[in-house]
Amino acid sequence: MGIAVSSLWKSLFGQKQLNICILGLDNAGKTTLTYQMTMGQAVSTAPTVGSNTENFTYKNLNFLLWDVGGQASLRASWSSYLANTDAVVFVFDSTDGERVGLAREELHKVASDESISKAPILIFANKQDVTGCMTPADISESLSLTTLRLQNWHIQGCSALTGSGLNEGLDWLATSLGAQG
Template sequence: MGVAFSSLWGSLFGTKELKICILGLDNAGKTTLTYQMTMGQAVATAPTVGSNTEHFTFKNLRFLLWDVGGQASLRASWTQYLSNTDAVVFVFDSTDRERVQLAREELHRVASDEQIAKAPILLFANKQDVAGCMTPADISEALSLTSLRLQNWHIQGCSALTGKGLTEGLDWLANSLGAKG
């Protein structure tokens, strides 16, 4: 009965598609994470030049995922993708200690953009399956997440290769977007 009502409701009123920008430095695992979410498996990827788009449904929410390349030459254009964005997923390579400062600068630059002033930010601390990686707590401190006072944010440890931690992060995101009204 619930499924029939849900289908009828969707056909009468439509389902709003939520735009999610997936950002992070190059080699953070953004594309692998995108395919893990949309296909349920890791696939071989090449560095993203520009962006990829994928559709994804989770907990009755329909997402349009924008996986945007993280190379230095592309990061300046990230703000062009933020128009009408409902949420940002920022992917951080938990093994990349050398570029923590750069990741912090890029994350805070994006978070300060007026276009996403009310958008929740989910930070996936990727590659938690690699020995010696930074913990989500270490990353939270290194990226100064507590200074992101204007946004609702959450950090979630994950592995894009295995899918571990993705559901927990997406649960938080779905709840945040559902509460947004």
């Protein structure tokens, strides 16, 4: 009897897989962040050509993570990954002040895509462990985040190498997605 009730419960209220698209310029730390979330450690990586996918469970939510390459030649394909996306994680290299304008342009293109109009956007200000990096407040201003009025967004300082700040960002994301559900 217990197995039948358990099976019925899962079929009616089972965990839905949530599709998360991880985007950002090349060298922002997307793949390192992905492996830190899924494996709990930094892994030596090479630039992503195309995309990587990883399954990940956090706070009883099942995520399918799409880690998409950030090279200029790959950014044009980002929109094709956004269909059926429940949330976007945008990774910004906090030491890359020279390309903040380009990052702002790419983030705003993504945010204006109709297929994610209701999807929360988590911005990870990565590499906060590097001396002289931009603060999350500086990045928020430079990326013009307050103009993203249609999306629920949050910026979180982090280090993909150490894992610092990841749980705080993921907590926000889990809460945002739970509220949608």
